[in-house]
Amino acid sequence: MPVNQPELLPALDVPGFKVGTASCGVKSADLKGKRTDLTIIAADVNCHAAGTFTQNRLRAACVDLGEQAITDNGSNIRAIVANSGNANAGTGIREEEWAQMMIATAADSLGINSNSVLSASTGVIGTPFPIERIVEGIGEASACASGWQEAAHAIRTTDTYAKWGSKRVGDFTITGICKGSGMIHPNMATMLGFIATDAPLSQKQLQPILKRAIGKSFNSISVDGDTSTNDTVYLLSSGLALGHGQLADTDAFEAALTELCIELAQMIVRDGEGVSKFVTINIEGAASEEEARHVGRTIAISPLVKTAFAGSDANWGRIVAAAGNAGINFDPDKISLCCDDVVMMEDGSLHPDYSDEAGMLVFAQPEFSITLNLGMGEASATIWTGDLTHEYITINAEYRT
Amino acid sequence: MPVNQPELLPALDVPGFKVGTASCGVKSADLKGKRTDLTIIAADVNCHAAGTFTQNRLRAACVDLGEQAITDNGSNIRAIVANSGNANAGTGIREEEWAQMMIATAADSLGINSNSVLSASTGVIGTPFPIERIVEGIGEASACASGWQEAAHAIRTTDTYAKWGSKRVGDFTITGICKGSGMIHPNMATMLGFIATDAPLSQKQLQPILKRAIGKSFNSISVDGDTSTNDTVYLLSSGLALGHGQLADTDAFEAALTELCIELAQMIVRDGEGVSKFVTINIEGAASEEEARHVGRTIAISPLVKTAFAGSDANWGRIVAAAGNAGINFDPDKISLCCDDVVMMEDGSLHPDYSDEAGMLVFAQPEFSITLNLGMGEASATIWTGDLTHEYITINAEYRT
The missing domain is CATH 3.60.70.12 (L-amino peptidase D-ALA esterase/amidase)
Known part of the structure; x- marks a missing residue:
């Protein structure tokens, strides 16, 4: 669906x-x-x-x-x-x-x-x-x-x-x-x-x-x-x-x-294969638009991020871990992360007001946004993606049958 | 298992x-x-x-x-x-x-x-x-x-x-x-x-x-x-x-x-999460070991390749498509592909003796190898990987619960 x-x-x-x-x-x-x-x-x-x-x-x-x-x-x-x-x-x-x-x-x-x-x-x-x-x-x-x-x-x-x-x-x-x-x-x-x-x-x-x-x-x-x-x-x-x-x-x-x-x-x-969530990934504060897009894509293809979306699980550590995996230079002490209006991380540290309950409410929705600020510059990019579900596996394991 | x-x-x-x-x-x-x-x-x-x-x-x-x-x-x-x-x-x-x-x-x-x-x-x-x-x-x-x-x-x-x-x-x-x-x-x-x-x-x-x-x-x-x-x-x-x-x-x-x-x-x-197949990916004929390893990794992380493994589906076109996606220079007319001893592709063309039945027999096994020759040089690398299954999704969508 x-x-x-x-x-x-x-x-x-x-x-x-x-x-x-x-x-x-x-x-x-x-x-x-x-x-x-x-x-x-x-x-x-x-x-x-x-x-x-x-x-x-x-x-x-x-x-x-x-x-x-x-x-x-x-x-x-x-x-x-x-x-x-x-x-x-x-x-x-x-x-x-x-x-x-x-x-x-x-x-x-x-x-x-x-x-x-x-x-x-x-x-x-x-x-x-x-x-x-x-x-x-x-x-x-x-x-x-x-x-x-x-x-x-x-x-x-x-x-x-x-x-x-x-x-x-x-x-x-x-x-x-x-x-x-x-x-x-x-x-x-x-x-x-x-x-x-x-x-x-x-x-x-x-x-x-x-x-x-x-x-x-x-x-x-x-x-x-x-x-x-x-x-x-x-x-x-x-x-x-x-x-x-x-x-x-x-x-x-x-x-x-x-x-x-x-x-x-x-x-x-x-309409992505098996997609049950529509997620907008905004990368801000990047040194260049190219780097912003690359970080956004790396998050968008991470199977662990995508399965967290699928499970409506606000396991946001996977988002910053995926960003760290993009091969782009940034200072972990300067990054901030929010999902819709819930702030998870500010200046590289867990936000004091963050509660897992608030995060879970965001991830439970069929559509939400993630905003990751790299604290490196003024460039930004937006990537749209979905989650990785059982249905994706079913569709692609049986594509030719 | x-x-x-x-x-x-x-x-x-x-x-x-x-x-x-x-x-x-x-x-x-x-x-x-x-x-x-x-x-x-x-x-x-x-x-x-x-x-x-x-x-x-x-x-x-x-x-x-x-x-x-x-x-x-x-x-x-x-x-x-x-x-x-x-x-x-x-x-x-x-x-x-x-x-x-x-x-x-x-x-x-x-x-x-x-x-x-x-x-x-x-x-x-x-x-x-x-x-x-x-x-x-x-x-x-x-x-x-x-x-x-x-x-x-x-x-x-x-x-x-x-x-x-x-x-x-x-x-x-x-x-x-x-x-x-x-x-x-x-x-x-x-x-x-x-x-x-x-x-x-x-x-x-x-x-x-x-x-x-x-x-x-x-x-x-x-x-x-x-x-x-x-x-x-x-x-x-x-x-x-x-x-x-x-x-x-x-x-x-x-x-x-x-x-x-x-x-x-x-x-x-x-013991990979949800893995039901153990696949050895040999990249041969690469210009350098680094390029060979990069092509092997790109195949190993492709969700479409991994779901084909999961479905025991010899949809080998996904393997060469993933290799083409690695950002490495090679001549598509020179590549050869075999899985165990079944040859799918030779010099960039479908092998005349290849039959889907033979391919399916290889992919049905819990353990097999893929050998892709890029026809560019003498370097090689081996990568080991598994498939992408429903169980992977279950494990990771519910990791924290």
Whole structure:
């Protein structure tokens, strides 16, 4: 059960984009017709595109091909084709052929060039890719218009609900969908995100804006500390909102995009595999934002911290022990810790007014925040994470069965 | 239930050392008299001492004091005093006073100087230290001679069995005890190890020998990736075996010590919290031993790899994905992977003869090995780890209850 799952407003259509889905039984042929697993996002016009990709050394072929297409042809992108149920990763030479065939099939179906198609895959690693069924599904998906919400369903793997969001800023629209609930960690977790807008931005403007927005959202969450081989966020801009004119206020666009990405990223944590608690980790007083983020991530991946969350146990010593484990320089005599408004530690010592009862009340809630001040400087960062529960073990010990 | 728990031979007495224990109810007063939780290892003569300590930035006061005593007075150490049930960590100023009082009490009881006593504590972090009960227990423990095996029981926290071992090499004896089953990760995991020998080695010889032995043993295991605030291994040498003469063969001593440390470290993994599988991870073909060890550790802490072990699921894609996540440079087209003698991947591609059935047979065993060749060089490292199970969650979500 997701933690405080938000009620989603209907996804807004984005001028210039058509979204189709199909059910082709990627994971196994019996699932054909039972759940959608293939998505095509097609644009009527050439789009400016940006992307952020997994930092895993072992990247799936579709990630390499997507990054290459954006580098070579990022002002003329026409479509994204994506499947769930198989990551098409870890199989070596054949993996690239399969990814190219998936792209070529989508290009043929839409009557566009192969180098204007981006692809993405998610699912089990190291299993041969069922390219015949994918090819069939591409034909079907390119011929229908199911819309963003159905696409958000089709890209799911272990997600318990579909994740989408839209923003209106002035005359333009931004709509995004994403998936992910395990193998989730900064530097692009096993997650896919596809965002489309009709705001007119040059390809040069899009990439740094996306990168900053991702840093504050998808790269600031952690479910289990594992980074996938396939993580990808694509952002396409059709530019149709102002008839291809110049966008005056890129700051407003960036603010809206960042807000959307944070909402989508938080949805992933709330739906994290087995997650029963949603915890906001604020690191303050760090020497740099990078160090703050690193300490926050180290706390967020500690199995002992996460099991204390799961047990509603205010065993906060594990939080400071995890921080000490981050390899970052700080003076233990200067740190302070509070959870919601309960102060555990001040200037490195147990706070005289702290009582375990007060701590336990905070940890009993489904949602709370931790604030650790390192006493080293002015920089800060926020990480969102969940707990580590029996259900996580059940989901992942039996993932392929 | 530990995995393939070894049958331990009786611990050998070491000339020059007397070991006492007491039950003082460190964790809670009700436990007084029910289980032992205080240990004193006392030497008849001044010992040469070496120690290795946690790399956690937040170190308990007893760790700082122990390191200082070895630096200042490492040729004249007379005793180790240790308790389980409370780590005496994370409480700031009072923590140091308590640690000093524990040392002073032991020194008084034994009629020796405070600067010749080392101390160690393990248990919950951030809870006031019950110094009155500890002081009582020290009096009791210093007056009795329970022996090494009883001490191995007394230092346990969540350990399900006591861990000890002895080696005879020529005329001398080495006996060691250790504890630890959670918060276990290289760089001194939540573990304590106390080793005594009557082999005559100078203090200068002891420290580098201990450091190398720890690198290949206690620093090559991982249960959950958390490094504790209190990890400590002490090695004391009474020198009585040869009447304080010079030890000729330090290589034989180092080999025996390393073997003992590996046996003790493997006992910790076999008894890891909730562990149901014992897995040996061999990283070969690395550019350096450091890189090999880092890749091995990254695989060993991946929750997805560990849950695949738990589920007896040969989902080996998670192993290579975790390796890709280590931040180490390698060419994915050159890696090979096998588990026991089943080859999954060769030169970056799925091995043509691999069948999931064969993989599943390997993963179904309680004990197996993984060998990942990075194809970059000649260096290698071995890491021992366990799986991540429901029982780990149960133990750690309810640790304080």
